[in-house]
Amino acid sequence: MSDSESKAPTNFIKQIIEEDLRSGKNDSRVHTRFPPEPNGYLHIGHAKSICLNFGIASEFGGLCNLRFDDTNPGKEEQEYVDSIKTDVRWLGFDWSEREYYASDYFQQLYDYALQLIRGGKAYVCDLSADEIREYRGTLTETGRESPCRSRSAEENLDLFQRMRDGEFEDGSRTLRAKIDMASGNINMRDPVIYRIQRAYHHRTGDAWCIYPMYDYAHCVSDSLERITHSLCTLEFEDHRPLYDWFLEQLGIFHSRQIEFARLNLSYTVVSKRKLLKLVKGGHVRGWDDPRMPTLSGIRRRGYPPEAIRDFCNRIGVAKAGSTVDISLLEFCVRDYLNKCVRRVMAVLRPLKVVITNYPEGREEKLDAVNNPEDPGAGTRKVPFSRVIYIERDDFMEDPPKKYFRLAPGREVRLRYAYFITCTNVVKDREGEISELHCTYDPATRGGDAPDGRKVKATLHWVSAGHAVDAEVRLYESLFTQEDPEDVADEGDFLSNLNPGSLQVLLSCKAEPCLREADAGDRFQFERLGYFCVDPDSRDGAPVFNRTVTLKDTWAKVQKWEHQKERSR
RNA sequence: UGGGGCGUCGUCAAGCGGUAAGACACCAGGUUUUGGUCCUGGCAUUCGGGGGUUCGAAUCCUCCCGCCCCAGCCA
Numbered sequence A: 001m002s003d004s005e006s007k008a009p010t011n012f013i014k015q016i017i018e019e020d021l022r023s024g025k026n027d028s029r030v031h032t033r034f035p036p037e038p039n040g041y042l043h044i045g046h047a048k049s050i051c052l053n054f055g056i057a058s059e060f061g062g063l064c065n066l067r068f069d070d071t072n073p074g075k076e077e078q079e080y081v082d083s084i085k086t087d088v089r090w091l092g093f094d095w096s097e098r099e100y101y102a103s104d105y106f107q108q109l110y111d112y113a114l115q116l117i118r119g120g121k122a123y124v125c126d127l128s129a130d131e132i133r134e135y136r137g138t139l140t141e142t143g144r145e146s147p148c149r150s151r152s153a154e155e156n157l158d159l160f161q162r163m164r165d166g167e168f169e170d171g172s173r174t175l176r177a178k179i180d181m182a183s184g185n186i187n188m189r190d191p192v193i194y195r196i197q198r199a200y201h202h203r204t205g206d207a208w209c210i211y212p213m214y215d216y217a218h219c220v221s222d223s224l225e226r227i228t229h230s231l232c233t234l235e236f237e238d239h240r241p242l243y244d245w246f247l248e249q250l251g252i253f254h255s256r257q258i259e260f261a262r263l264n265l266s267y268t269v270v271s272k273r274k275l276l277k278l279v280k281g282g283h284v285r286g287w288d289d290p291r292m293p294t295l296s297g298i299r300r301r302g303y304p305p306e307a308i309r310d311f312c313n314r315i316g317v318a319k320a321g322s323t324v325d326i327s328l329l330e331f332c333v334r335d336y337l338n339k340c341v342r343r344v345m346a347v348l349r350p351l352k353v354v355i356t357n358y359p360e361g362r363e364e365k366l367d368a369v370n371n372p373e374d375p376g377a378g379t380r381k382v383p384f385s386r387v388i389y390i391e392r393d394d395f396m397e398d399p400p401k402k403y404f405r406l407a408p409g410r411e412v413r414l415r416y417a418y419f420i421t422c423t424n425v426v427k428d429r430e431g432e433i434s435e436l437h438c439t440y441d442p443a444t445r446g447g448d449a450p451d452g453r454k455v456k457a458t459l460h461w462v463s464a465g466h467a468v469d470a471e472v473r474l475y476e477s478l479f480t481q482e483d484p485e486d487v488a489d490e491g492d493f494l495s496n497l498n499p500g501s502l503q504v505l506l507s508c509k510a511e512p513c514l515r516e517a518d519a520g521d522r523f524q525f526e527r528l529g530y531f532c533v534d535p536d537s538r539d540g541a542p543v544f545n546r547t548v549t550l551k552d553t554w555a556k557v558q559k560w561e562h563q564k565e566r567s568r
Numbered sequence B: 001u002g003g004g005g006c007g008u009c010g011u012c013a014a015g016c017g018g019u020a021a022g023a024c025a026c027c028a029g030g031u032u033u034u035g036g037u038c039c040u041g042g043c044a045u046u047c048g049g050g051g052g053u054u055c056g057a058a059u060c061c062u063c064c065c066g067c068c069c070c071a072g073c074c075a
Helices: A012-022 A044-059 A078-091 A102-118 A129-136 A153-164 A214-224 A234-250 A272-280 A295-301 A305-315 A326-340 A512-516 A553-567
Strands: A031-034 A063-068 A099-101 A122-125 A174-177 A192-196 A210-212 A229-233 A256-260 A263-265 A322-324 A342-344 A350-355 A363-369 A379-385 A387-391 A411-414 A419-427 A433-440 A461-463 A468-475 A502-510 A522-525 A529-533 A543-549
Touching (some): A012 A256, A031 A044, A031 A229, A044 A263, A063 A102, A078 A295, A078 A305, A099 A102, A102 A122, A102 A153, A102 A234, A122 A153, A153 A192, A192 A214, A214 A229, A214 A234, A229 A234, A234 A256, A295 A305, A305 A326, A326 A522, A379 A387, A379 A461, A379 A512, A468 A512
Parallel strands (some): A031 A063, A229 A256, A342 A522, A350 A433, A468 A543
Antiparallel strands (some): A122 A174, A174 A192, A363 A379, A411 A419, A419 A433, A522 A529
16 A cells, blocks of 8 residues: 555544553553454445445554455355455455454354353343344334243253254244343344254354344454454444344453444445345346445456445545545546556547558558656657557547637547548538548658647547457446436336446457456556556457546537537 | 434534534636546635624534434344
């Protein structure tokens, strides 16, 4: 991690930690953990938590564990733990050998449960799931005590042992904490801490038929790992009294839970449930679809981990529910890519240009700078010839006032090549422009006019005879609404899906050096944006994902003009 | 109508009783062989609202208003 990244701004969590350090709490140790449940893919929201937990540990000279919260075998799979490890590593964090699983603690958790029962703090309950719900009461009415609440410790011990031994049917009994059915906090109304569930667990197999619940397993896991600061999202705030209760009853190391606001992003959904719906419904091509906010999607799209970390540092950490503008993420991506990525020319929507006064059969190699932000990146040779392609957007037959690209009779610069002037527009039978005829000025080789003559535009181009054919996938946000959940009465977020979120361009022309690009390679296509080579690429047939466009003041002007026109 | 939180610029977010940081976005200019980058300047007389305490309040007290979370044998 670079120096510039380590200077993350302060936040209320760091302030708490600083106070703890000052008072010598926890022997001045700082130890955090990132605790994903392996039941889905990591997304940008998790990145915030990962950066926070690993970032704080490193800033305070402490450690951060990776712990899989795998207490619900019905939903969890090895596939997810693998992808999570890949993603955390990709983001740039290292948990060394500290890879833990709540399932590592099943025996210990069981023994502690015995301790709770002996102390009269937990009991086996025979109520069905429906009955438990009924007895729990509502938000405004207190609950009623279970008829099993007053069982003796001996009976509870016997029953719990038999639950563990598989004597009872799934769901027929639970182990519950004995707390307070009248509590205003529903989490304290004798919460279930063990349920019977005959499910194959991805790590413990069939060794257990009872599994601990999150509230019980999480705090004990934190304690066993001697986590000093257990950071989680706001919705667990009212679980904290329960977290504290277990640790107090058990008399074991007391980690401190601190809650922060989860990340929301405009024009994006960040919830496992909704992302799953997008995948299952075929609205995207999979978990790693470059339009997905999953880390695997973002990676395929070409977002660099450095940019994600920068973003997470910039958004801050607080308790107010918030939605960060997606433009900040895009800014971070451009900011990083601008500094370190090679520039290259590619034409997305080719328009053929014949340079009529350029000798037939001649070709030359022109020098091009690889990265003006980084002189060390050097230069390369780009072939030039009589027939080239330019972007269709870079020519207008009847241009508006503010348009300063190519037009009939107008002179522009071809980047690193020559000034050309449009002399003729050739159209097909439908009236579509099929090619342009231009003349070039041999004195402007390299792109400068010796007479000091200026042009208003510089265009990118590709020599037709040397071009590599490429497929380019353009992405826009998946949703048309800033808040995808903002739906007109009926329907859900899916009705805000952006039909134009993916646009595939099949006949793009790229400069020859792109022929041997490898999957994952990133480039700036000059004047267009940043692109990343997709794994779908095959030899000589590269596929590029547009990571993000360049800032485009011309597009902004056009949009503005359109709006003006519409309001007229 | 129970419990737990949160309200500072369009969006995040500092601020911790001494007179509103910063970033993104936006706007205006300059440089420019990318309408990119870079540079310069602008952008909250006011902190959800009302009272109060104080020489002094975004910060303390108080009442009110708004928003979020909780009734899984999910995490």
